[in-house]
Structures are given as C-alpha cells and as structure tokens.
Amino acid sequence: MISEAELRRVAGRQGADPMLVDLDYVLGCFPATLFRRDEAAALCFKGGTCLRKAYYADYRYSEDLDFTLTGSIDREALEGLLEAVAADATDEWALDFRVRPLHVHVVNDDYGKESYQARLYYRGPLRRTGNPRAIRVDVTTSEVLVFPIRARPILHPYSDAADLADVRVPSYDLMETASEKIRALAGQRRYAISRDVYDLAQLVDREGLDALRLAVALPPKWQVKGLTPGPLDLERLDVRRDEFRQDWDQNLLRLLPTSTVADFDLNWGKVKALLTDVNRQWPGGAR
Numbered sequence: 001m002i003s004e005a006e007l008r009r010v011a012g013r014q015g016a017d018p019m020l021v022d023l024d025y026v027l028g029c030f031p032a033t034l035f036r037r038d039e040a041a042a043l044c045f046k047g048g049t050c051l052r053k054a055y056y057a058d059y060r061y062s063e064d065l066d067f068t069l070t071g072s073i074d075r076e077a078l079e080g081l082l083e084a085v086a087a088d089a090t091d092e093w094a095l096d097f098r099v100r101p102l103h104v105h106v107v108n109d110d111y112g113k114e115s116y117q118a119r120l121y122y123r124g125p126l127r128r129t130g131n132p133r134a135i136r137v138d139v140t141t142s143e144v145l146v147f148p149i150r151a152r153p154i155l156h157p158y159s160d161a162a163d164l165a166d167v168r169v170p171s172y173d174l175m176e177t178a179s180e181k182i183r184a185l186a187g188q189r190r191y192a193i194s195r196d197v198y199d200l201a202q203l204v205d206r207e208g209l210d211a212l213r214l215a216v217a218l219p220p221k222w223q224v225k226g227l228t229p230g231p232l233d234l235e236r237l238d239v240r241r242d243e244f245r246q247d248w249d250q251n252l253l254r255l256l257p258t259s260t261v262a263d264f265d266l267n268w269g270k271v272k273a274l275l276t277d278v279n280r281q282w283p284g285g286a287r
Contacts, residue, residue, distance in 0.1 A: 001029075001094040002158050007125045010157070015258030020061050022124040023133065026095060027062065028053055028156040030120070030135070032164035033089040039081050042071025043139065044149055046172040046180070048195055054152035054171040056206070060198065061255040064136045065120075068143045070170070078116055078139060079104040086120065092163075096123040099132040110189050111225035113142040144224040146217040147173035175210070178203050179217045182275065183225070186232050192243035194252040194264075201267035204274055211277035218278070231282045232275050241268065 007025060011018040027049055034040045045054060047066030052059035073081070082104065086097035100121035109115045116139040121132040151168040172180075181200045184193065203209055219229035248264045256262055 001125055002160055004125050006159060016061065017254070018126055019133075020255070022126040023063060023135070024052075024061055025158060026122055026124050026135065027065065028154055028158070028164065029093045029095060030085065030089050030097070030122075031065065031169060032154055032156075032167045033092055034081075034085045035167050035169045036088075037081065037085065039073070039077070040085075041170065042069060042073045043067040044070045044145070044170045044172060045152075046140075046177065047138075048199060050171050051177065051199065051202075053154055053156075054150075054169055055155075055174065056202075057155040057157055059202070060195075060252075060260075063255075064138060066138045066140075068140045068145070068172075069116075070145065070149070075104050075106055075116060079118070082118060082120070082137065095125075096132070097121070099123055109140060110184070111227070113140075113225060115140050115142070142224060144220045145172075145176060146179065146220060147176040149173070174203060174207055175213060175217065178209050179214055179221050182214065182218065182232070182278065183221050183227075185237060185271070185275070192240050192247050194244050194248035195255075197244055197248070197264075197267055197271050198252055198262065200274065201270040204270050209274060211274065212281045215278050215281035215283075218282075231279045234272065234275060234279070237272075237275070244268070 002025065007021055008018050011021040014021070031045065031053065034043075044067060046068055047062070047064065048060065049062035049065055052062055079102065083102055086102055089095060090097045097120065102118055102120060104116050104118045106114055107117045118137040120135045120137055122135065123132050127133060149170045150173050152171040154164050154167055154169060156164055178200060181196045184196045185200070222229040245264050253262060
C-alpha cells in the first residue's frame with residue numbers, strides 16, 4: 001500500500017478530492033488480485049472504471065466495479081470468489097477488505113433482468129479508523145458481446161505500479177462500451193445518468209466512433225434485454241435533457257479533476273450528433 005503522503009500528493013497534482021484518489025487506488029488493487037485467479041476468467045471488466053483503469057489514465061474518476069459474466073458462475077461461487085480475493089488483497093496490499101462481511105445478492109438490472117450485486121467494504125490509505133467505505137460490485141448475467149474481448153493492463157499511476165504490471169484484465173472493447181452507453185441513453189434507465197453522456201462524448205473525441213458499426217451492433221444489444229430493436233427515439237431523449245443536466249452538476253463534475261473543463265451543452269451536442277448518425281445508418285431509416 002502506498003503512503004497517505006503519496007496519495008495526498010497525487011490528489012494535489014490532479015486537483016481531486018483525496019478520498020476520491022483513495023478509492024481510485026483501491027480500484028486498481030482489487031481487480032489486480034481478482035484477475036490473478038483462474039475463476040475470474042468468467043468475468044469481463046466494463047463501465048467507467050474500466051475506461052479509467054484499462055484505457056485512459058487521465059479519465060474521470062469512478063466509484064464502482066462493473067463486470068459482465070461471460071462464463072459459468074453462480075451466486076454462491078461468485079461470493080466465494082470475491083471473499084477469497086478480499087482476503088488475498090488484504091494480505092497483498094495491506095488494505096483492509098475484511099472490515100465487514102461480503103455478501104452477493106441477486107437483483108434486477110435496469111431492464112428487469114437478473115444480475116448480481118455486492119458491496120465491498122474497505123479501509124484505504126486515508127481511512128484506517130472510523131466507518132469503512134464501500135465499493136459496489138455489479139455483475140451482469142444476461143448480456144451479448146458483439147465485439148472481441150480485449151486483454152488490457154491495469155493503469156495504476158502510483159509508486160507500486162510494478163506490483164500489478166503482470167496482470168492482464170479481460171475488458172470490454174471500446175465499441176462494446178459505446179453500444180451499451182447508447183442503449184442506456186435510449187431511455188431504458190429509470191434515472192438520467194450523466195456519466196453515459198460524458199463517456200460517449202469522450203469516446204467520440206478520443207476514438208471517432210463508427211456510426212455504422214454501432215448501428216449493426218445495437219439490435220442484439222436490444223434483444224438480449226427484451227427490447228424491440230429500432231432507431232433511437234431522440235425526441236424522448238431531448239425531453240430528459242434537464243434531468244441529465246441536473247445529474248451532471250450533482251454527480252458528474254465531482255468525479256473530474258479541477259483542471260478538466262466539462263461543459264454539459266457541448267458534450268450533449270456531441271452525443272446527439274453521434275446518435276443522429278447512428279439513426280441514419282439504422283436499417284429501415286431514422287426517426
């Protein structure tokens with residue numbers, strides 16, 4: 001484990017809340033220990049934490065661990081795996097992942113499909129006493145992957161990075177991430193999550209997403225969740241614009257270093273342009 005002094009120096013350089021950097025450190029350590037185990041081959045890393053930890057070291061901070069189940073593992077086996085990893089990671093990193101019991105629960109995702117969820121309690125470099133913090137671990141059990149899984153290193157901007165340099169994590173392809181972000185923005189989430197807007201806009205800027213490839217990938221993504229494939233309802237999305245803006249101000253901006261400029265309207269425009277292009281490529285025409 002790195003020292004509190006190092007962690008605070010990193011937070012100062014990045015203009016970030018030290019507790020957010022504390023969490024970021026842990027979000028590198030735990031997956032490193034997890035994917036040293038053969039059983040973890042049934043999991044594929046995804047979401048905003050995957051973008052930061054597997055692709056872009058300068059990306060926004062994240063707070064959860066998200067995976068898609070690509071192999072066979074039931075709730076009890078997953079709970080046993082996470083408990084074993086928590087014990088190993090406690091020994092390996094001198095972080096306390098056993099401060100509270102870990103339990104995996106069966107829950108319904110945004111589409112009413114069964115998935116697994118757990119809360120991983122820990123004490124990081126900044127919190128050795130008091131109430132522990134928690135990381136939510138989500139494992140999607142019903143998903144179809146359209147693009148190849150990528151083996152990625154863990155990006156870990158701390159002095160002990162060499163201790164996890166050997167790890168390669170099965171991770172979502174960036175187009176896979178974009179397709180699921182688009183599905184979420186299509187109106188299926190109960191709540192407006194501005195991270196979806198930010199992440200898609202970032203992928204547009206960094207990767208120049210191919211609208212035709214996305215249009216081809218989206219129908220199976222719809223079908224696996226019990227949705228009827230069809231062009232994106234951009235009018236419905238526009239109705240929720242203020243909801244996304246409110247969430248942007250409340251929940252997205254705090255995940256960014258103070259030096260990062262993130263204008264909601266600019267990012268919204270980039271996403272709308274991408275979705276309009278996807279609709280143009282959709283078989284049968286756009287709405």
